[in-house]
Amino acid sequence: MHRGSDYKRRMLAIRLFGLPTDVNSSFERGAAAGPAAIRAALRSERGNMASELGPEIGTDIAFTDDGDLPLTEDTARDDATIRRHVAMLCEDGDVPLALGGDHAVTFPLVEAAATCSGPVNILHFDAHPDLYDDFAGNPRSHASPFARICEAGHARRLVQVGIRTLNAHCREQASRFGVEIIPMADFTADRVPVLDGPLYISIDLDGLDPSAAPGVAHPEPGGLTVREMLAVLRKQTAPIVGADIVELHPGRDIGGVTAILGAKLVRELAALIDRNGPYSVDP
Template identity: 70%
Template sequence: MNPVIHLIGLPTDQNSSFERGAALAPPAIRAALWSDRGNLFAQSGQEIGTDITLKDLGDLPLSDVDCAADDALIIQAVTEAVDEGAIPLFLGGDHAVTYPIVAALAARHGALNILHFDAHPDIYADFEGNPRSHASPFARILEAGHASRIVQVGIRTLNRHCQEQAERYNVEILPMLDFRVAGVPVLHGPLYISIDLDGIDPSEAPGVVHPEPGGLTVREVLSILARQTAHIVGADIVELNPARDVNDVTAIVAAKLVRELSACIHRNNNHQRKERP
């Protein structure tokens, strides 16, 4: 039986710093995903709707002003997906949404292994006085014990504070300096995948608020995903800002990532199911 994937939009950017706009991302990603400009095939040849069961549940009715209330709605969506045996795939929104998602998944699966793509480690104790900042979700996840291992790929803005935080929580950072795809470990499950689009070089994904040159290529991201074999319990794609995009390029990249993450979930979770006695 194929895994069912719940595609859920999170239109919120209340915890963004510097500039808002990520709340407008889910419709932009959907428009690219379902557009006749492309098709629904992943690079493996699997097709959404034929091989891969993807249910688009639309956007959650987030207030975008009450973080606690919005967290509760996100946790409810995760819980409902897990109760149905589905795998949630979320479209942010800013990166702060990863904290309630992981908290809800860890409540059901235990501490997760997390593969995190980003230009920034997002482990500030708090940022600009906001402990729920989009620059802090992994600090909240780690201090709550929701992750047993975090591997961060694409990092190229590691300041002293975040380096200290990484050492404190044993975060495994693979910086872009001397980066090799083969150096990214294959993680065990339960696996959660979080993709901040600014982890990709701005030449390929310009529609982000905090662009940082020298990043990952889309091909490198896809190669890393293709190497992962563990049972995947959830994923997110965050930090698209449509106002910063150029000819919808970043939305198209995000839509590609929806297809590829869906294919990974389909492949990995089917394989894990077949291996169970």
């Protein structure tokens, strides 16, 4: 459903919700516990709700936590549940901010966002390109969401930041789909383009270096620093129609630091969504 250009939001609101599933994880499960861990860190008295951009979520920014969606071990059913929830938020004029869960959930999230606003530009942070045609025989693997997104035509442009595990198959897939990969070698935030709207942001926490985010199932040395990720986010000025933070594995975390980082990213994404404003589309 596309909205006409005369549609305007009265107030931009961010809606947080959890997707506690890791049924499509490879190697080991554990990411289903991610949403609860991020929420606990977000609500902890160790910190507060202020963002580095200035506004506080829940005070200066309209922010609601919808809780976790009732997901199951049935991927098709879960995909439908996710799509319905995002469609409802779109109807309300709100912006979804999802907590994974494994990265497989990004496919239905982007699919629903694109149904609402048209094909999106995607800024994707990750150690891995997640472009496998299928992984271990599973086309809905957490290693495959961006292949599904691209082949369905949901992405106008896909820019991947933090990639440092690009094998021959994924290199071929990136070429096939026209994916823009910003190499980690000699990385600077200036190398990342400023994308047009509608913009969707997907953050796999293993895109960060394991020294900053140890609580992931697939740590890969040589990743982004927190400051580099925040610099890339801050330079984005387009209206954001959805975002996710995925792949926190609390069982592998150390002192809760990755959960704390996830909570910080919730605040920073919410502030960025609010700063960049609503998106309107032509009929």
